[in-house]
Amino acid sequence: MKTMNRSILTTAAYAAFALYLSVLVSCKKDNGITVTPITPPDTTLRISALSTTTLHYGDTLTIEGSNFSVTAANNTVTINDVAATVQSATAAELKVIVPAVGATGGEVKIKTGNQTASGGNITYVPDVYVAGSQNNAAHALAIYWKNGAADTLSTEESALTSICITGNDVYAAGSERINNLQLANYWKNGVKTTLGTGASVANAIAVNGNNVHVGGWEVVNGFDIPRYWKNGTGISVNVNDPIISQTVLGNGSCYGICVSANNIYAVGYYRNSQGRFSPWEFINGIIPANTIPNNDKHCFANAVFVSGSDEYVAGSQNNATTGLAMATIWKDGTATTLTAGTASVGVATAVFVVGNDVYVAGYEQEDYYHSGLTFAKYWKNGVPVKLSTASSAATGIAVFGNDVYVSGWENNGTCKVAKYWKNGVPVNLGNAVLNSAGNAIVVR
Structure with missing residues (x-):
């Protein structure tokens, strides 16, 4: 009996101990x-x-993402x-406000701190500005x-010859007739500044910072x-006539102005001591350089571009033999003729350079002795592109991305119509029954 009780107790003790261990482990x-x-x-x-992938200059682009700085200035955003x-x-x-991208597309990037991120490419649609004139009754x-879309700057008899876009500001140069006196002017965002005191015309305009050059x-x-x-103050261009080795004031004009690296380049022509027109140029309005050689015949400088x-x-x-005008481009004083001048008359009116490619706008009277028609053309590295088979002229040129834009006019049989050509395809601007002309073009 005692043996049985001890066995039962031993079994219970083991069970209790096992339960204790189980509880202990569980705890x-x-x-x-x-x-x-x-x-x-x-x-x-x-x-x-991105809020949109098709943009113009000045549009607002909304960029969504994460971990931008809440301080606007600490985020650097670039497009192209x-x-x-x-x-x-x-x-x-x-x-962000879209800048002038300078190409038909570009990648959106952000840099914040030491990190950068890409948002993919956008399509940039440039704005095309053409300056000129449009007749009313x-x-x-x-x-x-x-x-x-047309913006008329004057109700008086007037015309624009040149245009320049800087930021949100539109500058245009030309002339306006007041009380039967034609005066040179420029307009900034539609506000006129009169330049001349005597009969005058403004042919070219360029803006460098706060300085307006006409x-x-x-x-x-x-x-x-x-x-x-310069900023409304005029000077007469004193030209050193190499024929008589004297400085002279001769009949002529300034036709082209260009700003490059804060230097102001201007070109034009004057009537020399032998009665012929000769080209001139200056840098920063001080000393005419006279580095445009000519062949002792009439010679005109109409536009300048620095690259x-x-x-x-x-x-x-002029062709030294026939006396007929040849469209010409000078690079650092070395001439390349674009038309032969044997049976045709050619004039180069504008130039635009991209990399190694030189684009020149102008017109050519292809058969001087039998036809009075001139035809709008441009030349790329000397190779002509004829823009119209009607009487026409090309007056300005701009290249944006792979696209070539040329301003001018074309006669529709009734009147001259202002237009521009994009890659040779015409875009009409003026009224089809009233004379108009496109005289300059800017693409941004």
């Missing part, structure tokens, strides 16, 4: 420290969406590597077209003298 599991991994916050700079102004910023959204009016002509002591105005260290001047010079 250790329940009370043990379990480490749950903590996911660190995602600080990666990302662009998740051109800096855009950041208007506002949150950690998840940026609003009485006379011509100074006008420019932006993407085909070239043209003005009648001084009975002679139409080449004139250059890097090279200067290009477009104009014409």
